[in-house]
Structure formats: structure tokens, C-alpha cells
Amino acid sequence: MIKTIIFDFGDVFINLDKTATIRELSLLGKTSNFNEIETVNNQYEIGAITTPDFIRFYQGLYPKASEKQIINAWNAILLDFPKHRLEFIQNLAKNHEYKLILLSNTNELHINWIKENITFYNDFKSCFDAFYLSHQIQLRKPESDIFEFVLQQHKIQPHETLFIDDTKENTNGASRLGIHTWNNDPRQEDITNLFTIKSDLF
Template identity: 55%
Template sequence: MIKTIIFDFGDVFINLDKPATLRELNKLNIKELPENLFQINKEYEMGLISSETFISSYINNFSSLTHEGITTAWNSILMDFPKYRYQFIKKLSEEKNYQLILLSNTNEIHIDWIKDKVPFFEEFKSCFDAFYLSHEINLRKPNSDIFEFVLNKHQLNAEECLFIDDVSENTKAAKQLGIHVWNLEPTREDVIDLFTTNKSLF
């Protein structure tokens, strides 16, 4: 029986345009990123470097980039947050049938944008029993330690948890620990269909 539901954030609640950042950089004549910047991105998601260091790393690699240019390109991945999804999690929270946890790979620049653009973000956040952002806990998916952190912190049995994420690499990692998973496909599935799509678990 599922007692705890662990949700991803991007493309589960807020819609993403994942190719957007590279597309915006292309407009600035940046066609591909050097390998070191992919490592910088991971470190930034884990809160191991500051926003200023992250931005400086891009500017050091591409002298044509400005602080505003990289910030705009970086945030272009973020789209709309449909209010009906917030209403879904709010109702689920009020019913108190499950422990609700959010577990997201994200970063300070994205969260600052969301706080500014999503008027109900704080209310959304309060729907969860725990709200874990990778840059605040210095862990990121799909590394197993982030899932172990949540299981240990809340004394959870993996087989009583359902983890929802749109990235198969992340759901595979959770599944290896015995957690039930839903690898949500955002082009044809929606988190509000949680109980119909996964009715065998509930």
C-alpha cells in the first residue's frame, strides 16, 4: 500500500521547454557547450557553487555573453504552471491520506524566477510535508543518495512509496531501491491522472 508520494517538479507541475536554453544560446551564436559547463551545471544544481560563479563560468567561456543574457537563456526552459495542478495537490494535501514530498533537481536562478512569476508558489509549497530542492540539500537525481536521504530522513519503507518523475534515468534509479515509480510522459500524461494511471497501486 502506498503511504508516501514523492513528486518531481519540472514537467510534473510546471511545464518545461527543455531545448529552450540551448536554442536561446544559439541566437547568441553559441552552438554547443564545452564539457566543463555540463559539470558546472551539475555543481550548480547541487548548490556547490553560487549563482555568481555559475554565471561567471559561462561568461568566461563565451565573452559575448552578459549576466542578463545567460540568466534569460537559463530561465527560458521555464514555462507556465497550470493552476489546476496546484488545485490537485492542494486537494490531496487537505485529504491527508498520503505523506506528500517534493524532490526536484533545480537551482537558485530558476527558483527565484518561479517565486517571481508564480503567484501561488508559496501556497503550493505548503501542500507538501517536505519540499526538497537539489541545490538546498546538495544532492541531485539520479544519484541514489538523494533517494536514500529521503527514505532515511522520513523513516520510509521503499515499497510504500511512489516516485513520480518525467526523466526515466531518475525513475530507474528510484526503482532500483524498491520504490514504486511512475515515469510520467508530459506530452500525453498529467499528474492529475495519478490515481487512474496507477490504480493498481492504490
């Protein structure tokens, strides 16, 4: 029986355009430093580098770009947050039937954008028993230590836990610890259909 549900944020609640940042950056110039970009992006997601240092890195790659252009390109991935998904998690929270946890790979710039543009962000956050952002806990999916951290922090059992994420490598990471998973396809599936799609677990 599932007692705890762990949710991803992007493409589970807020819609993303995962190609947007690369597309917007390409308008600012050309670079072939892709390995370094991935390394720096991952460091930023675990809070290992500051936002000013992160922006300076990208300005080094795109010297003609302003700070605002870099930030806008970085945040271009973020789209809308459909209200029906907020209502879904609010109703779930009211029932007090499950422990609800959010576990997101994210960063300071993205969260700042969300706080400024998603008017009900605080209402959304208040639905969860715990709200973990990778840059704040210095851990990121799909590494096993982030899932172990959540399990230990809340004294929950893997076989009583469901983890929902749109990225296959993340759900694979959770599965290796015995956690039930739903690798949702945001093009065809919606979190509001959770109890229909994963009815075998409830």
C-alpha cells in the same frame, strides 16, 4: 499500499521547454565546451558553485553576452504552471491520506524565477510535508544517496512509496531501491490523472 508520494517539479507540475536554454544560448555565440557545461550545470544543481560564479562561467563561454542575457537564456526552460495542478495537490494535501514530498533537481536562478513569476508558489509549497531542492540539500537525482536521504529522513519504506518523475534515469534510480515509480510523459499524461494511471498501486 502506498503511504508516501514523492513528486518531481518540472514537467510534473510546472511545464518545461527543455531545449529552450540551448536554443537561446546558441543565439549568443558558439561553444564546443559541452562536457564542461554539463559538469558546471550539475555542480550548480547541488549548490557546489554560487550563482555569480555560474554566471561568470557562462560569460566566459559567451563573452559578448550580458549577465541578463545569460540569466534569461538559463531560465528560458521554465514555462507555465497550470492552475489545475495546484488544485490537484491542494486537494490531495487536504485529505491527509498520504505523506507528500517534493524532490527536485533545480538551482537558485530557476527557483528565484519561479518565486517571482508563479504567484501561488508559496501555496504550492505549503501542500508538501517536505520540499527538497537539490541545490539546498547538495544531492541530485538519479544518484541513490538522494533517495536514501528521503527514505531515512522520513522513516518510510520503499515498497510503500511512489516516486513520480518525467526523466527515466531518475525513476530508474528510485526503482533500484525498491521504490514504486511512474515515469510520466508530460506530452500525453498529467499528474491530475495519477489515481487513474497508477490505479494498481492505490
